[in-house]
Amino acid sequence: MRDVVIVGGGPVGTMLACVLAVGGLDVEVLEQRAQPSLRSRAIGIHPPSLRALAAIGVADALLERAVRIRAGEVRSDGRKLGQLSFERAAPGYPFVVALPQYETEALLRARFDELRPGRYRSGVTMTGVRDRGDAVAVSTDSGPIEARYVIGADGGRSRVREAAGIAWRQLGRSETYLMGDFVDTAPTSTHPGAVLYFERGGVVESFPLPDGRRRWVAMTDFLATDADSADLAALIRHRTGVRVVEPLGAASAFAVQQRLARRMHSKSLRVPGRPMSGPRDAGRIVLVGDAAHEISPIGGQGMNLGWLDAVALAPALQRALLDPAAAASVLATYDRTRRSAGRRAALQAGFNMNMGRPAHGARLRARNAVVRSLTLPPANEVVARAFTMRWL
Ligand SMILES: Cc1cc2nc3c(=O)[nH]c(=O)nc-3n(C[C@H](O)[C@H](O)[C@H](O)COP(=O)(O)OP(=O)(O)OC[C@H]3O[C@@H](n4cnc5c(N)ncnc54)[C@H](O)[C@@H]3O)c2cc1C
Numbered sequence: 001m002r003d004v005v006i007v008g009g010g011p012v013g014t015m016l017a018c019v020l021a022v023g024g025l026d027v028e029v030l031e032q033r034a035q036p037s038l039r040s041r042a043i044g045i046h047p048p049s050l051r052a053l054a055a056i057g058v059a060d061a062l063l064e065r066a067v068r069i070r071a072g073e074v075r076s077d078g079r080k081l082g083q084l085s086f087e088r089a090a091p092g093y094p095f096v097v098a099l100p101q102y103e104t105e106a107l108l109r110a111r112f113d114e115l116r117p118g119r120y121r122s123g124v125t126m127t128g129v130r131d132r133g134d135a136v137a138v139s140t141d142s143g144p145i146e147a148r149y150v151i152g153a154d155g156g157r158s159r160v161r162e163a164a165g166i167a168w169r170q171l172g173r174s175e176t177y178l179m180g181d182f183v184d185t186a187p188t189s190t191h192p193g194a195v196l197y198f199e200r201g202g203v204v205e206s207f208p209l210p211d212g213r214r215r216w217v218a219m220t221d222f223l224a225t226d227a228d229s230a231d232l233a234a235l236i237r238h239r240t241g242v243r244v245v246e247p248l249g250a251a252s253a254f255a256v257q258q259r260l261a262r263r264m265h266s267k268s269l270r271v272p273g274r275p276m277s278g279p280r281d282a283g284r285i286v287l288v289g290d291a292a293h294e295i296s297p298i299g300g301q302g303m304n305l306g307w308l309d310a311v312a313l314a315p316a317l318q319r320a321l322l323d324p325a326a327a328a329s330v331l332a333t334y335d336r337t338r339r340s341a342g343r344r345a346a347l348q349a350g351f352n353m354n355m356g357r358p359a360h361g362a363r364l365r366a367r368n369a370v371v372r373s374l375t376l377p378p379a380n381e382v383v384a385r386a387f388t389m390r391w392l
Pocket residue numbers: 007008009010011012013030031032033040041042043044045101124125126127153154155156159179254288289290291297299300301302303304305306
């Protein structure tokens with residue numbers, strides 16, 4: 001029987017696997033995809049995550065590939081409203097870095113493979129999970145497995161969460177965006193880093209990526225699934241006046257919604273005829289990452305938040321395995337602190353989305369005044385802290 005089986009080998013499941021392996025636990029990851037995804041969803045990686053990546057020996061390789069973003073600029077109507085510096089973001093990491101998610105995932109998988117060769121099992125789908133009280137039985141399309149704890153790191157549509165009977169609560173309304181990568185034409189000498197364009201028709205964001213690329217994201221009125229890179233380029237030009245050239249790959253439309261699980265672990269079961277091996281309130285199924293909270297990508301927090309879940313969960317699991325009597329209290333602390341971090345991240349993302357909505361006349365002027373004041377002392381330090389996730 002394994003100490004821990006992690007369902008889902010995305011960025012959060014694989015990070016947790018590395019942290020647990022470094023801590024000496026017997027851990028296995030089940031990933032339904034036979035081949036890695038090439039979707040570049042998350043790009044922004046914040047200082048607290050860089051510290052966590054350093055602790056598992058991945059930061060150096062990641063920093064070698066990633067682009068360092070030291071500042072963000074806010075523009076409207078062709079003018080600069082303000083600038084935020086990340087220089088004082090964290091000792092050792094005075095920047096946010098950008099790297100496509102598939103590259104980050106590949107680095108994490110490679111590290112876990114070094115730590116536990118053969119324990120990242122691609123092409124294995126979890127089909128059912130049952131907390132028996134003293135262990136968890138996992139069914140997969142390649143046969144059954146047992147573990148002391150099972151972690152649902154299986155994303156927003158988590159089957160683990162469903163099987164554990166944990167409800168899912170929607171926060172706020174949904175928004176739609178169109179996203180694509182283009183050749184970065186900004187001159188190196190005056191490179192603006194990240195740029196947010198708060199325009200009348202809705203926000204447009206742009207971020208540098210490695211290999212001379214730039215990611216562009218524009219808010220849209222509807223889910224523009226038929227739109228292509230030329231449509232995105234035209235929208236960017238229309239709203240901001242910036243002419244983007246040479247699309248790299250297809251544009252993609254996405255809708256964001258924010259959701260939070262009601263609990264981050266299952267409740268323990270009382271099995272008839274069998275004495276409880278652990279305390280009453282702590283089940284053996286625990287959620288991390290998007291399985292527990294889906295946060296709007298606007299502000300780039302979801303993957304980072306999941307990684308910080310992993311950092312908090314690893315010592316809790318170690319303690320629960322060593323001392324079953326402590327399981328209820330350590331998992332309750334995990335549940336309380338990480339759901340509270342999830343709520344804060346959702347609030348911040350909600351604020352970001354709100355600021356980015358279409359605005360005209362007095363509302364536009366008021367919004368620009370708020371943005372200006374947020375980029376000036378003393379507010380700018382607090383905003384930089386929030387944007388570099390030092391409070392999550
Ligand atoms: C457009 C976009 C941009 C984003 N930008 C950012 C950003 O800049 N910064 C940031 O922090 N976040 C960002 N995010 C959010 C980020 O992508 C997610 O928060 C992150 O992918 C969550 O990781 P995860 O490992 O929890 O879940 P996932 O990435 O969804 O991984 C879950 C894994 O579980 C596997 N799985 C599912 N079911 C099963 C099963 N039954 N059996 C076995 N395996 C299973 C899946 O195949 C998948 O590999 C962005 C999201 C989007 C859509």
